[in-house]
Amino acid sequence: CILERVAETESTNDDLMARWRAGELIDPIARLAQKQTAGKGRAGRAWLARPQDSLCFSLAYPFQRKPADLSGLSLLVGLAVISGLSLALNHSKQELHQKGLRLKWPNDLLLNQGKLGGILIEGGQTKLGDPSWMIIGIGINLQNANAFDQALHHEQKVAALDQLLTTGEVLPDPDWIWLKIVEELEATLSNFDQTGFAQYQKLWMDWDAFQNTAVRITGAGQEVIEGVAKGVDTSGALLLASGEKMISIHAGDVSLR
Numbered sequence: 075c076i077l078e079r080v081a082e083t084e085s086t087n088d089d090l091m092a093r094w095r096a097g098e099l100i101d102p103i104a105r106l107a108q109k110q111t112a113g114k115g116r117a118g119r120a121w122l123a124r125p126q127d128s129l130c131f132s133l134a135y136p137f138q139r140k141p142a143d144l145s146g147l148s149l150l151v152g153l154a155v156i157s158g159l160s161l162a163l164n165h166s167k168q169e170l171h172q173k174g175l176r177l178k179w180p181n182d183l184l185l186n187q188g189k190l191g192g193i194l195i196e197g198g199q200t201k202l203g204d205p206s207w208m209i210i211g212i213g214i215n216l217q218n219a220n221a222f223d224q225a226l227h228h229e230q231k232v233a234a235l236d237q238l239l240t241t242g243e244v245l246p247d248p249d250w251i252w253l254k255i256v257e258e259l260e261a262t263l264s265n266f267d268q269t270g271f272a273q274y275q276k277l278w279m280d281w282d283a284f285q286n287t288a289v290r291i292t293g294a295g296q297e298v299i300e301g302v303a304k305g306v307d308t309s310g311a312l313l314l315a316s317g318e319k320m321i322s323i324h325a326g327d328v329s330l331r
């Protein structure tokens with residue numbers, strides 16, 4: 075994987091998307107920016123991160139699978155980020171789980187209900203037979219959670235990685251954290267490309283922040299569905315018990331009810 079670091083850019087996702095559209099991508103490439111001036115979140119939202127306090131990067135990765143067969147990808151990315159964090163911080167996954175690290179469907183990292191990080195995936199396939207290039211953007215709050223503007227974070231509580239450390243421990247170099255996450259991502263994505271999401275279903279549920287919790291889902295068309303979250307199916311769709319029915323949801327935003 076090619077590693078690139080830049081001091082400042084608008085959005086690492088946009089940078090790699092532009093290269094993909096121009097047909098310039100050949101090998102997987104990870105691009106890290108110390109500062110983004112127009113960082114993007116999901117659903118057209120902005121991603122505002124304080125430069126010294128956040129890790130912002132994107133990984134462009136070529137899948138052999140068609141875009142339609144990449145369901146569950148964002149869940150898998152969350153799992154790979156957890157593995158990378160476990161290696162970088164030198165804490166077992168079990169410890170991180172005990173400290174409150176969780177995944178929120180489809181692609182947030184939570185720490186004790188606060189947002190620790192987010193994932194934005196874009197890309198596709200230019201023509202049949204070509205690889206599916208996915209631009210996987212990841213933003214992780216490193217420290218100073220209190221300094222992040224809550225209002226700008228859509229009224230969501232903000233968490234940061236340093237809250238996972240025990241007294242006396244210091245946060246590793248952001249570059250090191252980045253490398254460990256990218257290594258884990260590459261290994262996990264390559265495996266996923268061969269086997270699909272099903273084998274990760276149970277693993278994902280171990281980290282599910284909302285299992286058996288009453289939730290409200292806002293769908294892509296702003297429709298609202300309420301129910302009790304029941305984990306994910308083998309394709310990564312969210313299962314929701316709503317009255318007598320079990321509904322599977324493929325895209326949307328989850329909030330607590």
Ligand code: BTN
Pocket residue numbers: 084085086087088110112113114115116117119121129130131132182191192193194211212213
């Ligand atoms: C979300 O939670 O809404 C997703 C946030 C994704 C942010 C990352 S930061 C690096 C990459 N470049 C962007 O413009 N966005 C992603």
